[in-house]
Amino acid sequence: MIHQRFTQEIAIQKRLKEIKDKVNKEKPLVHCLTNTISINDCANAVLALGGKPIMAEHPREVKEVTVTANALALNLGNITDSRMEAMLLSAKVAYEKGIPSIIDLVGVGCSKLRREYAKELIKKAPPSVIKGNMSELKALYELPSHAQGIDVGKEDEVREDNLEENTALLRQLSKATKAVIVATGAIDLIVYEEQVYRIDNGCEMLTKLTGTGCMLNVMIATLISTGKYVEGAVLGTLMMGIAGERSQETKGNGSFRVALLDQLCTLTAEEIIEESKLTIYA
Numbered sequence: 001m002i003h004q005r006f007t008q009e010i011a012i013q014k015r016l017k018e019i020k021d022k023v024n025k026e027k028p029l030v031h032c033l034t035n036t037i038s039i040n041d042c043a044n045a046v047l048a049l050g051g052k053p054i055m056a057e058h059p060r061e062v063k064e065v066t067v068t069a070n071a072l073a074l075n076l077g078n079i080t081d082s083r084m085e086a087m088l089l090s091a092k093v094a095y096e097k098g099i100p101s102i103i104d105l106v107g108v109g110c111s112k113l114r115r116e117y118a119k120e121l122i123k124k125a126p127p128s129v130i131k132g133n134m135s136e137l138k139a140l141y142e143l144p145s146h147a148q149g150i151d152v153g154k155e156d157e158v159r160e161d162n163l164e165e166n167t168a169l170l171r172q173l174s175k176a177t178k179a180v181i182v183a184t185g186a187i188d189l190i191v192y193e194e195q196v197y198r199i200d201n202g203c204e205m206l207t208k209l210t211g212t213g214c215m216l217n218v219m220i221a222t223l224i225s226t227g228k229y230v231e232g233a234v235l236g237t238l239m240m241g242i243a244g245e246r247s248q249e250t251k252g253n254g255s256f257r258v259a260l261l262d263q264l265c266t267l268t269a270e271e272i273i274e275e276s277k278l279t280i281y282a
């Protein structure tokens, strides 16, 4: 058993390094349709990882852009009619052409409009990865959820005492959607069918800067452009957590934002592996 775990860890470390190197070398084009609150940080997060961002969102041009992209990132934050129309068009192109895609379920816990829209999009054009906090993921399932606006509610947070229950739910969600599920929080869970990856990196400052979840969404898009959905999601989540930890000695969220981007730009694969708090359950 110990031997098997050790072999699994070595295998994932090797794959994480390969993904990081491939992105640096190939500079994937990442089409992001995201909210205007954190759009600038999202473009810089893609660049920090070695990708090239394009934030086109006019419904009359998005199909043409998505088809040229290596990955697509969708985000439901601050939703508008125009972005709803555009995201569905892009998602369909990505699905038909096999372009890796991710959707961030921002606000489905507090808005029926977004919940219904997310369900429709996932049904019509299934994304490769579905990301949210635990309140949003429960709401997608129409389970009781305690979202506080776009944030997770205390009652829904993943803790040691509800880990198994939440993991079982995410496994079901992954099987139903055939997607990799990323649940963010103090404990992050990445689930694909029976596989479960738990990440304990991160820091409270990440919750005090708006858009860190949105940045993680486009980072994962950049990394899954390699075709490695589970490992790309794990690597992106590790990077955000470790970059946050390395930046937290700042006075406030202004300098934290700058430090975070610097860390995302400079983190090496060796540092990520060394500092990762990753547990594999499958």
Ligand SMILES: Nc1ncnc2c1ncn2[C@@H]1O[C@H](COP(=O)(O)OP(=O)(O)OP(=O)(O)O)[C@@H](O)[C@H]1O
Residues within 6 Å of the ligand: 106, 132, 133, 150, 151, 152, 184, 185, 186, 187, 188, 201, 202, 203, 204, 206, 207, 209, 210, 211, 212, 213, 214, 215, 216, 237, 240, 241
């Ligand atoms: N309490 C916490 N302690 C440590 N790290 C955290 C905590 N909560 C979230 N994180 C980390 O912050 C990052 C963003 O996750 P979060 O769940 O806050 O996303 P989000 O709600 O979508 O964020 P946003 O709406 O600001 O974009 C992740 O890397 C996650 O691991």
Ligand SMILES: Cc1ncsc1CCO
Residues within 6 Å of the ligand: 035, 037, 038, 077, 078, 106, 150, 210, 211, 212, 213, 214
């Ligand atoms: C969409 C949105 N609404 C308030 S803050 C924010 C960006 C982080 O999700």
